[in-house]
Amino acid sequence: MNCGVPFCQSGMKLDGMFTGCPLHNLVPEWNDMLYLGNDRHALSRLLKTNPFPEFTGRVCPALCEAACTCGMNGDSVTVRDNEKYIIEQAFGNGWIEADPPANRTDKKIAVIGSGPAGLAAAQALNRRGHNVTVYEKSDRAGGLLMYGIPNMKLDKRIVERRISLMRQAGVGFELNADVGKDVPAEKLLGEYDAVLLCCGAKQPRALNAPGIDSEGVYFAVDFLTAATKQVLDGNGAISAKDLDVVIVGGGDTGNDCVGTSIRLGARSVTQLEMMPSPPVQRTPDNPWPDWPRTLKTDYGQQEAIAVFGHDPRLFETTVNRVVPDSHGRVSAVETVKLKGRDKVSGSEQLIPCQLLLIAAGFTGCQSYIPKAFGIETDERGNIKTVRYGTNIPKLFAAGDARRGQSLVVWAISEGLAAAKSVDEYLMGYSEM
Ligand SMILES: Cc1cc2nc3c(=O)[nH]c(=O)nc-3n(C[C@H](O)[C@H](O)[C@H](O)COP(=O)(O)OP(=O)(O)OC[C@H]3O[C@@H](n4cnc5c(N)ncnc54)[C@H](O)[C@@H]3O)c2cc1C
Numbered sequence: 001m002n003c004g005v006p007f008c009q010s011g012m013k014l015d016g017m018f019t020g021c022p023l024h025n026l027v028p029e030w031n032d033m034l035y036l037g038n039d040r041h042a043l044s045r046l047l048k049t050n051p052f053p054e055f056t057g058r059v060c061p062a063l064c065e066a067a068c069t070c071g072m073n074g075d076s077v078t079v080r081d082n083e084k085y086i087i088e089q090a091f092g093n094g095w096i097e098a099d100p101p102a103n104r105t106d107k108k109i110a111v112i113g114s115g116p117a118g119l120a121a122a123q124a125l126n127r128r129g130h131n132v133t134v135y136e137k138s139d140r141a142g143g144l145l146m147y148g149i150p151n152m153k154l155d156k157r158i159v160e161r162r163i164s165l166m167r168q169a170g171v172g173f174e175l176n177a178d179v180g181k182d183v184p185a186e187k188l189l190g191e192y193d194a195v196l197l198c199c200g201a202k203q204p205r206a207l208n209a210p211g212i213d214s215e216g217v218y219f220a221v222d223f224l225t226a227a228t229k230q231v232l233d234g235n236g237a238i239s240a241k242d243l244d245v246v247i248v249g250g251g252d253t254g255n256d257c258v259g260t261s262i263r264l265g266a267r268s269v270t271q272l273e274m275m276p277s278p279p280v281q282r283t284p285d286n287p288w289p290d291w292p293r294t295l296k297t298d299y300g301q302q303e304a305i306a307v308f309g310h311d312p313r314l315f316e317t318t319v320n321r322v323v324p325d326s327h328g329r330v331s332a333v334e335t336v337k338l339k340g341r342d343k344v345s346g347s348e349q350l351i352p353c354q355l356l357l358i359a360a361g362f363t364g365c366q367s368y369i370p371k372a373f374g375i376e377t378d379e380r381g382n383i384k385t386v387r388y389g390t391n392i393p394k395l396f397a398a399g400d401a402r403r404g405q406s407l408v409v410w411a412i413s414e415g416l417a418a419a420k421s422v423d424e425y426l427m428g429y430s431e432m
Helices: 027-035 039-049 053-059 063-067 080-092 116-127 156-168 185-191 220-233 252-263 299-308 368-373 408-427
Strands: 012-014 017-019 108-112 131-135 172-174 194-197 217-219 244-248 268-272 317-324 330-339 349-352 355-358 395-397
Touching: 017 063, 027 039, 027 080, 039 080, 053 080, 053 156, 053 408, 108 116, 108 185, 116 131, 116 156, 116 408, 156 172, 156 220, 185 368, 194 408, 217 220, 220 252, 220 355, 244 252, 244 317, 244 349, 252 268, 252 299, 252 355, 268 299, 268 317, 330 355, 395 408
Parallel strands: 108 131, 108 194, 131 172, 194 395, 217 355, 244 268, 244 355
Antiparallel strands: 012 017, 317 330, 330 349
């Protein structure tokens, strides 16, 4: 690992985008340990910065690999697959065990939301000795790791395995507990010494088009959640079998909908993207180690190419109107080409569609939560904080709820940083 300066672990902003690992994973160190066959030491270096490599080793877009020094004039070294290998090897060998703290403080902390931000904070604060209870409105813990990212990308047994370790270490989980609705905000602020909001940014961006209220139109996360419930409980999926599926949104969530629709037996899948297709290779104004703004053909799109023989994406295209049948069910989608933000007249096209999925992004935290606590949000619907503290004493926020819809690795990083702020607030100092 003769990197010189290893950019993989930098996690810094360059040209408005982040490059390198936000957790500052010590990649060259554990890659070298792996090469030397010292798996146990590789594990200790990996766990030093990343509490959940079993998640990032599967779902992270690997900002580290894009920033790898070797990427300057060739291929980067492998990072993400090695990370997964190290942690799975460790689980397989019984090296990962529940770690309850030796001593407990008398401080009680409520964490709202059990996504990667809430889990990272809860695990760290529990290790510190505080008494942590996680409130989760769903029937299972994990946030978007559980109900969002599809099972084929992140097997739900991997999420359950971590939750189970955390329970054994003493973290409490209150499921089916919707804070701000079933559980009053005042009750939590009264009973706990600190409250940390990690409730995500799941407010979906709606699509404004005539006919959009037809039956058979769903938001992406509702569709993906139902598909996961089908895998776990044997029922609940929104059927895509023998249907023509249209997905609005060319991003990662849209890609998950492509892969899931194919596995549910869709007859055809079309994915609409407003932006033009990015270049295949880096352009001169997007040099290494910037994040590459290049065309990514993800697993869902690759599967579509394998099954249907072509890329499902239509670039610079949006929905002009949704065409319902006589029963009010979506039967087709009229698309239109875009030049910038303008529709190109005469470019309208009808695509048969019986299932329309909207994956057009998110507009921040669901508004009833900040309202229930009386805290401020910014113009993008994200909770405003200073060093993770809100405008209400003892109330903190982290993850997508604070930062906007982002990545698992960022949620973990925010959860750890917020845990330190909470610890400092409670104890007057923190060595976390
Ligand atoms: C479909 C999809 C696929 C994605 N795929 C990837 C990927 O492959 N790789 C990647 O890095 N990132 C991916 N992301 C982004 C990533 O999942 C998120 O950035 C990350 O999960 C945010 O973590 P979080 O803990 O802040 O919030 P979340 O994971 O959203 O968790 C928030 C939790 O809070 C709970 N909650 C909300 N309100 C309340 C309340 N009032 N009371 C109690 N509980 C509440 C929610 O039920 C949820 O469980 C994906 C996102 C989506 C939508």
